[in-house]
Amino acid sequence: MDALAQSAALESGAVSCLELMDATLARIEAVNPKVNAIVSLRDGDRLRDEARAADNSPRHGWMHGLPIAIKDLANAAGLPTSMGSPLFAGQTAEADDLMVARLRAAGALIIGKTNTPEFGLGSHTFNPVHGATRNPYDLAKSSGGSSGGAAAALATGMLSIADGSDMMGSLRNPAGWNNVYGMRPTWGTIPAEPMGDMFMHQLSTSGPMARSPADLAALLDVMTGADPRQPLSRDSAKTLAGIDVAPKSLRLGWLGDWDGAFAYESGIAEISQAAMTTMEGLGHKVDVLPAPFDADAMWDSWCDLRSFAVTAGLGALYADEDKRGFLKPSALWEIERGLAMSAQTVQRASQTRSDWFRKVTRMFQSLDVLVLPSAQLWPFDVEWAYPEEIAGRSMDTYHRWMQVVIPAGLIGLPVVNVPVGFGENGLPAGVQLIGPRGSDALLLRLAQRWHAATDWPAQRPPAL
Template sequence: MAEFLDWDAGKLAAALRSGDLSAEAVMTATLARLRERNPAVNAIVDLRDEVELLAEARAADAVPVSERRALHGMPIAVKALSHVKGMRTTEGSPLFVDRVADSDSAFVARMRAAGAIFIGKTNVPEFGLGSHSYNPVHGVTLNPFDASRTAGGSSGGAGAALAMNMVALADGSDMMGSLRNPAGWNNVYGFRPSWGVVPKEVGAESFWQQLSTIGPMARSPRDCALLLSVMAQAEPGVPFNMPVQDWDLPEVCSVEGARFGWLGDWGGAMPMEVGILPLCEDGLDVLRGAGTVVEDVDPPFDAEAMYQSWSDLRAFALAGELAALYEDDGKRERLKPAAQWEIKRGMEMGAMALHHATRVRSDWFATAAKLFERFDVLALPVAQVFPFAAEWDWPKEIAGVAMDTYHRWMQVMVPASLLGLPAISVPVGFNAAGLPMGMQLIGAKGADVRLLEIAEAYHMATQWPQKRPPHIPNA
């Protein structure tokens, strides 16, 4: 009977701030819903004690209305890669089953200061590697639309929790597509902001590693903007931190006159499962009907060169983060094979390989800048396959083409990720088997707010998360 759990996050947050809803009532309903729905998907792990959570909710209700912040009393589960003080940070690894955080990650601290109440963690693949959320600590997260399939990753737990209306907002992180892939596969929205919009810890970011970023997921772009208004703060000690933006979207968003470039399967260089491109083209038709101009675009850059640049830079970055585990003989064997392979690649990489990777990256950036003189948005599918079998580790082939690495099947994510461009996954519907798909809308660096406005206009025309929720017995 707790219909307010199905509201947009903005409406729910406003009711909590005004006192029209009590935090205790919302938490009570959230916990009941978790007991009912979470076992079907295993989206939220390390759930905190209910007595403690209800006590925090009652404390939130005692805060004067005039002192309440943007996320006052909102139940939120944080991605299992990040720290929440007093909770485990396992990262899905058996090496960290007993690690308890003694402080919050920087963006978590901002959410706490804004009034969020942290109920648990959302599931991930081990160390966030791969777009399938399974690990030996917490198990596998299943797709709300078909429990035999994956929910994606690495923010798979977040995507599934949103689709099941267990939370109204979720954080995620995105190196190769970890905000966008699970959003597309769970019929919700995932926004990768421009690199530097959401700063991490001082000292955690480097001048070299500009690949991964924190971002929001929600059931509407407007709700993504709400969470960004909290997460995206100035931090002078973080390299390339971007200026704070105004995340208040217009009451009515428009795409009138926006110019879209449709990249499809990149001229055949990125094999696609049958049915994906037509669904994306249906989404583009919605945008055409709302006043946009959509133009097919020939491949603007060599896809293989781009992928190799990405692959080398990613391996080098991961080696820097995880080499200590790999070099410890007792810990190395407890890393999953994909992690061992990638760390080893990065550790063995030479200077000239890195130089070449950065040159290719720079060339693609210059090419993309020219494209954004013609287009406001570039569009690509959000995945090259529909959600695959939950027992797989990763797809070994697509449309008859063998995948040579554990992340090659997500190559469609590389164009935005390599350059740190803002990109949002928008739902585009379902195939005949009832499996969801999404489409990436990619903007120029720094055009985050405009991209959210465009996505919100699309959302108002389609309402996919609200129109097609998963079937939940007795809901």
């Protein structure tokens, strides 16, 4: 059952919170050893006690009694927050992060954590603390990342709803690779923690994941809302209301491979273009667009701003020589770039970002949605650190293979990944529906119309 259906069953008394918890724990026991998506699972008896307590208390939110596991980058009181790093393995959080506190206030029962790459770096979920999360459609393949544990848990029915986060496709790539929905909301609608610098690092955001857009909207409405302690946070999205109202005929712009700038593995462009044909069948107009901006300039801006942000977060660990040796190569590369960077380098990167934002704002005067694939290749070997080439083109960094996600991420645009079917290899794919800032509700309505016509998660769940 989807999360809203579970919520309705709990509210009506058709299902008890204890029955749902029992079913959840049984499903985790059956399939998690194969995919390794949920980590730090809490004691089953304690969880059943909490479910019984929920059965005997008034409902105080639509998530009342729903089990959820939190991505292992966020703090949930009483649970470990390893961030996939040996430096923090076993560290127990003393308090909830703001987003987690909002989930608890809506009635969610937090059962454990979902797996993530070390510090969330890289769109492939593996780390030295919990190991790798495997793709439920092919256990020899990656589940993507950094929200790979959340996506695999959703696909396999261990969870009906999940949180994720996204700097460089971490909600979009794993959703596409696991045949579920993932949303990167307009930057600022889900505030981060009110700590450290709160002005300069506008790249990463939390977001919802689910097997339906309606569930995405319901979870997004819980997660969003301005925090008066944070200057760049925004008002709540309130996207669930009207989710079933089909949008008028929209103008979609298909960006293809950005005039050859993005290397695609065979079949990625074709399955994405087939999805555009389906969109036309739903009454929308699709235009094929030329590359609207210099891809190299955008990439350089992204790399500099990302390294600048990563260094702000991890620089203190690097400065401690006893801890530096525990950082993986991609983290060291980012930090060392950031430490070597001048203020003028950051200024130029932000200028490029500003130029791209001005350009895309003009584009949205004649378009409603831009479309790109969610990833440039199919799920790759789970034993790889990252793909070193795509279609014969060498990847010069650990994250170049995810270049397709930065046009939206660089400037904080909302994006919904929708599943678009399966390749000849039996593996799933998705596309990014990208809108202007503040268009979160419209994107979710478009995704819900897509879901009503296709429903790939229910059509083809993984066979485990």
